Amino acid sequence: MTERDYLAERFEEHRIHLRAVAYRMLGSLSDVDDAVQEAWLRLSRADSDAIDNLGGWLTTVVARVSLDMLRSRQSRREEPLTPDAPEPIATDNTGSSPEQELLLADSVGLALLVVLDRLTPAERLAFVLHDMFALPFEEIAPIVGRSTEAARQLASRARRRVRGGGAPDPDLVRQREVVEAFLAALRAGDFEGLLAVLDPDLVVRADMAAGAPTEIRGAAAWAKGAVAYGHLAQFTQPALVDGAIGVVVAPHGKVVRALRFTMANGKITELEVIGNPARLGELDVSVID
Secondary structure, eight states, X not given: OOHHHHHHHHHHHHHHHHHHHHHHHHOOHHXXXXXXXXXXXXXXXXXXXXXXXXXXXXHHHHHHXXXXXXXXHHHTTOOXXXXXXXXXXXXXXXXXXXXXXXXXXXXXXXHHHHHHTTXXXXXXXXXXXXXXXXXXXXXXXXXXXXXXXXXXHHHHHHHHHHHTTTOOOTTHHHHHHHHHHHHHHHHHTOHHHHHHHEEEEEEEEEEOSSSSOEEEESHHHHHHHHHHTGGGGGXXXXXXXXXXXXXXXXXXXXXXXXXXEEEETTEEEEEEEEXXXXXXXXXXXXXXX
């Protein structure tokens, strides 16, 4: 047996597990095949003697490839994926028959895959790897490029959304209207228009590039400063920021500031302004058309 044949044999021992990870991440059989094939190509080019835990190494590769594919899918602003019918994939790699594998695949549930597709890519990865495959957050963190605690928070947020059943938020349309009104007022330098969408007791927390985070209370106090920075409004777009509604400031396509909103009764009650480069790099941002 050649060294390549031996490596291929070892890879095949993990194929079912890798397909299970990729399917829960991607929900598409063709994408699953692409992700697993990419894992094999990377293994064939790697120094296999330096890999202590082949299963863990391959899981990490498939997770990273799947994350890249999800982000690419999101950046193209495709319609939410309708998962394929479950196929013979399983979480166990110990001699399962196709019939057994199909039963295990059915247990994933198309409804769950639909809910997962509504998570941000990083949320989905953290939830799938930790809650479904028991990967520790210390190993998940470098895959999503975040701290261990941030990865833990991603999974926690995803867990809450999954338990909520993934039903469309009835306030989502109204939230979008509030964001559009916020942006229109900001672009026009309209102080009164800005106050109209802000709760009078607005709480603003800002984490910028230098110094400790600051807090401002009161809509009028913050709106005056916001209008003064109206020249940035032309670079501001609605976005989902770590799954929460908000806006981003992105001159020349580079995000330099993210604003995350909390809303109640059609008003913005809390506003988090993130300008710290370290934190910006950890955010999952999806611009909304």
